[in-house]
Structures are given as C-alpha cells and as structure tokens.
Amino acid sequence: MTEDSKSLRAAELGMKVTTGAAAAAVSLAGPAGAVAGAIGKELVDAAGTRLFEMIRQRREDRAVQVLAIGAAEAQASIDRFSETIESSPELLSLLAATVQAAMETPLEAKIRALGRCLGRGVKDDTRVDAETLRVRGLARIDVPEAKLMELLAEQPGWMPMDPQSGVTSPTRWLGWRRDEILDNLPGFANVLDASISRLVAEGLALDAGVGTWGGGGPGREQWKLTAFGLDCLRLLNANRS
Template identity: 50%
Template sequence: MGHEANETQAGSAVEAGIKASTGVIVATVGMFNPVAGVALGALKEYVDAPILQLIERERARREERAARALQAGSEEAQRSLDRLVHTIETSPDLLALMSETVQAAMETPLAEKIVALGRCLGRGVRDEATVDAERLRVRGLAAIEAPEVKLLEVLAKETHPTPEGWYQERFPGWRQPEILAELPGFAKVLDAAIARVAAEGIVRDDGLGRVAVSEDDPVEMWVLTDFGSDCLSLLRAVSASGR
C-alpha cells in the first residue's frame, strides 16, 4: 500500500509539474494569440457568462494540448520535463522551436499531430544541430489538419494506370480527377487544400512542362515531396505507436 501511495504521489507531482510548466509556457505563447492569451477578468465587463465559459473551455483545451506536446517532447528527448525546460531556456533557437511547437499544438484537435509536434521539439533538444530542420518540420505539420491528412494519404498511394498507348504504365503523379475520385467531398475545395500544402513544400506538381493531349486532360501531376513524405511518416509513426 505504501509503495502504491508513493507511486500515486510521484505521478501527481509529475502531472502538477507538467501543468505548472505548461501554464507558464501557454501564457507566454498566448501573448501572441487572441484566445490563448486573453485576460478573462478584463472581458467580464463586456461579455456574457456563456461566452466567458466557452473561452475558458477553449483555454483549458489549448493548455491540455500544449501539455501533451511537452510530455511527448520530454519522452523523445529522454529527459525529465524540468530538464527539458531548463535546456530550452538556455538556447534562443530552442526557445523559438518550443514557441512554434506549442503554438501549433494548441491550435490542433489532432492527437497524432500534437504528439508528432512534441517529438520534433524533443529531437531538437536531444541534438541541437537538428533545430533548424525540426522547426521546418513543425511548420510543415502546422499546415496539416484532417482534410490535408486525407489528401496526403491519397497522394501516398500508387498512381492510376495510364490510358492504352501511353509510354508509361502509370501516371507520374495524381491528377485532380483521380484525386476527386478518392475524395469526392473535395470537389469545391481541392484547390485550396493543394495550395495550402504546396506552400509548405509538402507537395509539388510533377507535370510541369507536360503538354495536354486533349482539352479535358489535366496537366497537373501532384506528388508528395520528400519533405511531405517525412511529415506524413511522422503522423503515421504516432498512430502506429498507439499514442
């Protein structure tokens, strides 16, 4: 019984430490965010109670997401949360990585993405030579939400066979008609989804310079870049680990 009580107390202490550290970090990052950093006391004069409760729930959700990302970072770096935070405090580059990580984690409901973001932070702490690369990964992951995940999963599949007479057996990339056959609900938003991930270097058009063989033959051939495959693998690794 005594051993179990000690374990419970230790677990509570760790949880309290995570919450305390997260509270400070969220407050700092929140200065740049209208919801995370809002001062409820200043709003009470102008906003109805139900709205205040909604804002408070959102603040709590953001804080919980930040805590999960920091915990994932601590596990990836193989050091306690206190040591993780202390290491981050000593490096402007790590502080920048942490800020971007926490901001992205607070804004997403995707559990896999939160853990993947935290692991980017943890790798940066473990090996500071990778900080720049991890910041780029964090920015790539920040652009990926549920709709973009669906798009990337399609682009990761084997492309469709080409019509008879083509010099290739399969298209070199995904054309919009084939993408929409997989994602029919994207008919009016596919351009936006592609533009979002293309802006982060996650996908590219492999059909540049291609000449259409007919008026209804799309020349675009969308493929995952190496960076895009890397970002998708980070999310898949979390799912595979059951986190």
C-alpha cells in the same frame, strides 16, 4: 518537486510563449465589438469568460502534453527539458509553434508527432531548424489534408495507351490528376485547390507534370508528395494509436 508541480511548470512555460498570440486572435474590435455591445455587456462578459477559460485550459493541456512527449523523446526529465528550452530563443520559438499547432488540431497523432519534433530539437541543437520546418509542415496537416496526402502517397493511375505520344506500354502518370483525386475524394470538389495550396506552401506536395510533354498547368496537373511531405506523413502515421 512533485509531478503536479512539474506539470504546472511545463504548462506555464507553454502558456508564457503562446498566450499573447491567442489573446490577439480572439480580441473584439470594430463591427464585432458593436454587435457584442448590442447583445448586452453582461451576456458577452459571461460568454467571453467561459470561452477564454476554455481556450486557456486547452492551451495549458496541450502545452503539458507536448512537453511530456518531447521530454520522453529527448530522454530528459521535465525539469531538464524545460530548462534547456528556456535557455534558447530558438527552442522557445519551436515550443511556441509546437503548442500553437497542437492547440488547433483534433488529431491526437499530430499532437504526438509535434511533441516528438520538439523533443528531437531539444536533444540535438543541430536539428532545431529541421524540426522547426517539420512543425510548420505538420501545422498545415489536419483531417482534410491528411486524407489528401494519404491518396497522393499511393501510386497514381495508368496513362492511356497512345503510340502517337510514345505511350506504347503500361505507364503510370507521374502524379495524381485532378479528376482521379476527385473520383477518390468527391467531397473535395469545391475545396481541392485550397487544400493543395496549403500543401504546396509548406513544400509538402508538387506538380510532377511541370516540365514534361503535355504536363503541368491548369487541368494537366499531376500532384504528388515531395520527400518532405512523405517524411511528415510517415511521422504522422507513426504516431497513430
């Protein structure tokens, strides 16, 4: 089998398990369909065809990319790698999640990290569940979340000296407070809650102030990355060019 044939087979495998979701996501219905009809069927057909072709080509390219990276990580030929995936429902699900996440991101480092997760899951079937969770975590990380995670991975600021509350020597906060985050990332003023919610939902970050005196709750949060969040950030950074 030629290299072109192998790449085509890999693309077909990735397309097979993800095309249905993409088609559903871009289908026209309800008010959107009425607007499309008003524009004119011919114009919509031409524009829709171009968009569907762009989506199809992007999905195919990303499928080939993550499969090639995964095969290299698993130290397997693309044929053997694809056959292993095809034989396992769990690996097919992992592939679908990997390709979908890769298609939706502009971060090349994330695509490489996703491919490595897939490769590790194929190489060692005891890691499939763990790599599936990593793929879900990485799927939540794009440019805004990556910036926030880089900040949360650093040492937080210093608490003010206050003998009455027991702070009598230099002591750092347990995590990053909202005002300190916004001092470093002023562009997040209106979207910080949304970005943090994405990280918390996948277990990437937590409020370290919960359960401490005077900590936790609205306005008193102390945000930090979890061990899983640090793991995903390290994986992402390890795959930067």
